[in-house]
Amino acid sequence: MKVVSAIKRVPEDIQTRLKENFNEVEFLFCHGIEEAERYLKEADVFITYGEDLNPERIKQARQLKWIMVLSAGLDKMPFQEIQQRGILVTNVRGIHAEPMAEYAISMLLQVSRNAKAYVEFEKNHEWNRRMINQEISGRTMVVLGTGAIAQGVARLAQAFRMKTIGVSRSGNSKPHFDETYKVEELHQVLDQGEYVVAVLPSTKDTQYLLNLDHFKAMPDHAIFLNMGRGDLVQSDVILQAVQNSYIAHAVLDVFEEEPLPEDHPFWEEEKVTITPHTSGQSPGYVPRGFEIFEENLHTFLNKKGELKNKIDPKRGY
Amino acid sequence: MKVVSAIKRVPEDIQTRLKENFNEVEFLFCHGIEEAERYLKEADVFITYGEDLNPERIKQARQLKWIMVLSAGLDKMPFQEIQQRGILVTNVRGIHAEPMAEYAISMLLQVSRNAKAYVEFEKNHEWNRRMINQEISGRTMVVLGTGAIAQGVARLAQAFRMKTIGVSRSGNSKPHFDETYKVEELHQVLDQGEYVVAVLPSTKDTQYLLNLDHFKAMPDHAIFLNMGRGDLVQSDVILQAVQNSYIAHAVLDVFEEEPLPEDHPFWEEEKVTITPHTSGQSPGYVPRGFEIFEENLHTFLNKKGELKNKIDPKRGY
Numbered sequence: 001m002k003v004v005s006a007i008k009r010v011p012e013d014i015q016t017r018l019k020e021n022f023n024e025v026e027f028l029f030c031h032g033i034e035e036a037e038r039y040l041k042e043a044d045v046f047i048t049y050g051e052d053l054n055p056e057r058i059k060q061a062r063q064l065k066w067i068m069v070l071s072a073g074l075d076k077m078p079f080q081e082i083q084q085r086g087i088l089v090t091n092v093r094g095i096h097a098e099p100m101a102e103y104a105i106s107m108l109l110q111v112s113r114n115a116k117a118y119v120e121f122e123k124n125h126e127w128n129r130r131m132i133n134q135e136i137s138g139r140t141m142v143v144l145g146t147g148a149i150a151q152g153v154a155r156l157a158q159a160f161r162m163k164t165i166g167v168s169r170s171g172n173s174k175p176h177f178d179e180t181y182k183v184e185e186l187h188q189v190l191d192q193g194e195y196v197v198a199v200l201p202s203t204k205d206t207q208y209l210l211n212l213d214h215f216k217a218m219p220d221h222a223i224f225l226n227m228g229r230g231d232l233v234q235s236d237v238i239l240q241a242v243q244n245s246y247i248a249h250a251v252l253d254v255f256e257e258e259p260l261p262e263d264h265p266f267w268e269e270e271k272v273t274i275t276p277h278t279s280g281q282s283p284g285y286v287p288r289g290f291e292i293f294e295e296n297l298h299t300f301l302n303k304k305g306e307l308k309n310k311i312d313p314k315r316g317y
Numbered sequence: 318m319k320v321v322s323a324i325k326r327v328p329e330d331i332q333t334r335l336k337e338n339f340n341e342v343e344f345l346f347c348h349g350i351e352e353a354e355r356y357l358k359e360a361d362v363f364i365t366y367g368e369d370l371n372p373e374r375i376k377q378a379r380q381l382k383w384i385m386v387l388s389a390g391l392d393k394m395p396f397q398e399i400q401q402r403g404i405l406v407t408n409v410r411g412i413h414a415e416p417m418a419e420y421a422i423s424m425l426l427q428v429s430r431n432a433k434a435y436v437e438f439e440k441n442h443e444w445n446r447r448m449i450n451q452e453i454s455g456r457t458m459v460v461l462g463t464g465a466i467a468q469g470v471a472r473l474a475q476a477f478r479m480k481t482i483g484v485s486r487s488g489n490s491k492p493h494f495d496e497t498y499k500v501e502e503l504h505q506v507l508d509q510g511e512y513v514v515a516v517l518p519s520t521k522d523t524q525y526l527l528n529l530d531h532f533k534a535m536p537d538h539a540i541f542l543n544m545g546r547g548d549l550v551q552s553d554v555i556l557q558a559v560q561n562s563y564i565a566h567a568v569l570d571v572f573e574e575e576p577l578p579e580d581h582p583f584w585e586e587e588k589v590t591i592t593p594h595t596s597g598q599s600p601g602y603v604p605r606g607f608e609i610f611e612e613n614l615h616t617f618l619n620k621k622g623e624l625k626n627k628i629d630p631k632r633g634y
Contacts, residue, residue, distance in 0.1 A: 098454050102477065106426035113423050118592055119436050125584040127576035127593045132600055137415050159476030160419065259444035267442040275435055276444045283449055 001301070002063075004028045005047035006036035007070055007286065014290050022297060045300070047293060050074055050091070055081045066300060070289040072096060074316055083313040090296055092289045093309045094148045099282035101152030104197050104225055105160075107251045111223055111273060112136055137161050142193035145228065146174040149199045165189050169205065183209070190217040195225070202229035209233070215241035222247040227279040230254040235266065242271035253279040318342045318618070319380075322364035323353035324387055324603065331607050339614060362617070364610060367391055367408070372398045383617060387606040389413060391633055400630040407613055409606045410626045411465045416599035418469030421514050421542055422477075424568045428540055428590060429453055454478050459510035462545065463491040466516045482506050486522065500526070507534040512542070519546035526550070532558035539564040544596040547571040552583065559588035570596040
């Protein structure tokens, strides 16, 4: 049994632990696909971020029975070839919930509490107590999405004694949400959205779902945060929303075009805070991913139980 | 019955609500002590921040039966005269717990997640994904203090799935702390303190309680946050701790000298983040203070029940 990993810089302690826990398995930890490619034809299991596979490589990997994707996104996987060969695919769905929830709360606190102004005061050696720092505690948050990440945000928001409202296709009630509504009811709840957090994936239903009327419906002290996908709303709509003071601020981690072009007006807009698609980044990412892998490897070797986060190659998720 | 308030800028809605709810009471909302002083001799109840009273004014206030202090600090109250006259004193103890807990979590997130660097990238229109953002989730927090504010911080920390360790004089277990220790045991727990939050008041026991050895005992990635009192530790000790990398960063809201002098080395130290004693500031402060007052006014008028936050003038707390 041979496991080939194309994940760069897997920490030594993880490599050692896997080798110790699975004596019968040969592990090859490679530094990226260029190195891993040489061993593909012997691999029974392949560990990847999912962006380096193509039909040709699947063909090369004659022994391949299982692909472990250390990512939630699977857009680039050659599912047709995978399906034909009956290769198993699992991913790390849910792994982003904790860092992304922490990101959202962190950014909302930062904007509400004037972090940028204090950075400036510090630079100027200025003892300035005139800022009014808003609290997030006790306010109302509307989350667009009610999945694992959305629930993670709502869970923390509730710890801050916020009221949490979730909006999803079904409108079904979900943990950590005080109330949930259907997307069609979005307009009814936006006037409560002092904090509006979008964690929607990009699908035909969510593309450009938000328009200027949605921002007009929010309170004028609202802070909008998007860490889902950049095509939820046009950049220009966000600019109009903040420049006309329909809302107070926008925190953006995702954009229509990434990297955000150097001359994009967002950079200069005071009421926009930009992070470079880092909401899901975490030093705990690889360790957590390999924990899921290890659990699945036990299942795979023992040939009983259900693999975690198994993907249906027909649907692609 | 006359209530005189020296609190500046009491929101209209609070004034209206009190007048409506207490028909039998005459309220005089004054803009500070200069204006309030004129009415002191008729006041049955006086509302103050507690810094404007002196023995002379207590003497003038011949009718005074109750002083409501809209503050937690009572250092400047003329307790001798108050005690002689048998005047009741209440304060707003506990009112800082929520904003200060939010402040602490906000600042720890901000430092752990490199907020200052992202502010800089934004200024430079720089899409930089190379920063490693540490998570607070799952880490360990040591809180010096286990009172209302400390518990508020620990409660939020637990929501982030942090382990919380409290240190107090008694070492008694308290809500939201996984473990509690006595001050004498401080050294044993500091090596676990990835986040060390100080919320101790200034007493003879806490003055200069921390020395360089304490910082040496913390992990070198520790972030130290002081929002208690500035005389917990010498400025120079903090500077040495960060400059010698005994700890990674210090977040300071309180200082030995306030305002922090313009030429103080803290301002230029990259590993120090300064806020100008604003951790307890909150736009909800006055409303929450008047909620406590209103509750107490009912008790006071009905002459039954126990006043909230009643102070013993002999002890001064």
